[in-house]
Amino acid sequence: SQILQEPEPAGDRVLHHVIQLPQWRENTPRGAKRQSTMLSAINEGLVELAQRDPDFFVYGQDVGSPKGGVFGATAMLVTKFPERAISSPLNEQLIAGITAGAGMIEGKARCAEIQFVDYHQSAAQTLRLAARIQYQSYGDWSVPLLLRTKSGSGGGGPISSSSAGGGAFGHSNAGEQWFTSIPGMITVCPATPFDAKGLLLEAARAQSPVTFLERGRLYRSEPPKDSNGNIIAAMAEYWNVPDGYYTLPLGKARRLRIGDGPTSIAIICWGTMVLEACTAAADTVNRVGGAIEVVDLRTLAPFDEEAVVAAVREANRVIVATEESDLTSFGRHIHSWIVQNCFYDLDGTPAFIGALPAPAAPYNGPEEIVFFPTARTIEEKIEELLAE
Numbered sequence: 001s002q003i004l005q006e007p008e009p010a011g012d013r014v015l016h017h018v019i020q021l022p023q024w025r026e027n028t029p030r031g032a033k034r035q036s037t038m039l040s041a042i043n044e045g046l047v048e049l050a051q052r053d054p055d056f057f058v059y060g061q062d063v064g065s066p067k068g069g070v071f072g073a074t075a076m077l078v079t080k081f082p083e084r085a086i087s088s089p090l091n092e093q094l095i096a097g098i099t100a101g102a103g104m105i106e107g108k109a110r111c112a113e114i115q116f117v118d119y120h121q122s123a124a125q126t127l128r129l130a131a132r133i134q135y136q137s138y139g140d141w142s143v144p145l146l147l148r149t150k151s152g153s154g155g156g157g158p159i160s161s162s163s164a165g166g167g168a169f170g171h172s173n174a175g176e177q178w179f180t181s182i183p184g185m186i187t188v189c190p191a192t193p194f195d196a197k198g199l200l201l202e203a204a205r206a207q208s209p210v211t212f213l214e215r216g217r218l219y220r221s222e223p224p225k226d227s228n229g230n231i232i233a234a235m236a237e238y239w240n241v242p243d244g245y246y247t248l249p250l251g252k253a254r255r256l257r258i259g260d261g262p263t264s265i266a267i268i269c270w271g272t273m274v275l276e277a278c279t280a281a282a283d284t285v286n287r288v289g290g291a292i293e294v295v296d297l298r299t300l301a302p303f304d305e306e307a308v309v310a311a312v313r314e315a316n317r318v319i320v321a322t323e324e325s326d327l328t329s330f331g332r333h334i335h336s337w338i339v340q341n342c343f344y345d346l347d348g349t350p351a352f353i354g355a356l357p358a359p360a361a362p363y364n365g366p367e368e369i370v371f372f373p374t375a376r377t378i379e380e381k382i383e384e385l386l387a388e
Contacts, residue, residue: 017139018183019302022205024249029198031243039219041193041241042148043076045200046111048245050081053108056204057084059099060113060148070115071150071219096125100145100209104133109144109204117151117175117213130209131184145209146200151175151189152272152323153361153372154216171216172361172368174271174323176330179211180301186250187301189213191274192238195298198248206250213300215271215323224275226282234258234294235278253304255311258282259291265382266311268334269321270297273373277321280378284386292382300330305341308334312342317385318350321378326354348388351381 036044049056058074064087068075077085088095092114099112114120130143152174179187186208190196196214203210223231223239234256256274257263258281267277274296281292295311297303312318318338322331335352353373355361361371 013138017135017137019186020134020142020207021186021250021302022202022207025247027245027247029242029244029246031246033240033242035239036193036241037220037239038190038193038196038214039071039073041197042073042200042214044241044243045197046074046077047080048201049111049204050077050084052245055106055108056110057086057102058111058113059086059088060095061090061115062087063113069113071216073148073214073219074113092119092121093125096130096145096147099147100125100130100143103144104141107142107144107207109146109206109210111146111148111204114147114149116171116173117149117178118170118173120149120175120178126179126185126209126211131182134208135184142207143209144204144207146204146212147209148200148212148214149175150216150219151213152215152217153368154219154272169360169363174329174355175213176300176322177324177328179213180330180333184208185301186210186299187213188250188299189215189271190298191215191218191271191296192235193241194238195248195254195296197241198246199250199298201245202247202250205247210250213271217272218275221275224278224282226279226286228286230282232258232278232282235275248298251299251302251304253298253307254296255307256294256296257291258294259285259289261289261291263291263293263311263315265317265319265385266293266295266315267319267321267378267382268295268297268308268311268338270300272323273321273378276373276375277319277378279375280382283375283379284382288386297334303334305337308338309342309345312338313345316345316347318342318346319353319378319381319385320350321353321373322355323372324354325357326352327357329354348385351385353377353381
């Protein structure tokens, strides 16, 4: 009866408590820097979290001893804090549910590792429950959850089987379209080791659940090079990872300028496509001069709208590049958002580059290379836009 006597809401709070990014605290990296891989950077980040929080743990298939994860992402944690890397049964619902529940009770993020985003069967736990509890409870409850998963090309077979890494049918889905479609879920997809560690540590501070997409091709990647074999200067420093604890803000893109002078094209991308876009931009600038901007979103939901608008207004020509198939993808959302919000800043229709509209990446190496966009795919599109 008490509930029935409560006044009806005015309808002005529908968008309250949808998502909660951590309040940004400047945390400048102070440790010595050394060249690293994304896999090592993630290992270091998980150890940092375990050192700072005695109750932090990672729960997932094979994450404990002796494997330390199917890719070795928890190997360092197994060595230093073996009791915090807990191997689970083959049950993604269980993995997500236990870590989300632990985070909800303790108020701090616990880490779930899903081996491959293709096997993410925990939608009920993550999308229907974890991403909505803060909203449903009007902010009384939160679910700090750090859900890490390998996504996109690479990592399902011999890494040398093709430039994409042999992911094939069962291990190649990009996955962002599943997570970015639910308000309440933060989605992150780093492109470099420096960003992977800093964003991982910041994601653990969020009170909203975070999906952390780790591209398989990037686990052991090196700084991108142009076709002459020269490391692209704008990206080189991001393979140098500081020791110790540092964080990078969620919801902020990184703008990378390739070349000199005003930009002629802006390429909006994330994950593996950042490296491909930088190579394409560098080769184009080496050939015709000028400058091209690559916008690495880093956080996909919520993405940095200000950075996208600024890049579009400066260049007036845009390419959106994604590993997803060209259907109802997150990349298509970004593409349509640009048309809707930057229409009068555009000199032409924004170009879109995605994987081919097949159900999954083929097994065959040469066909897999054709399936995914490459630097050459992006360079050809740049040439088209410059010729208009």
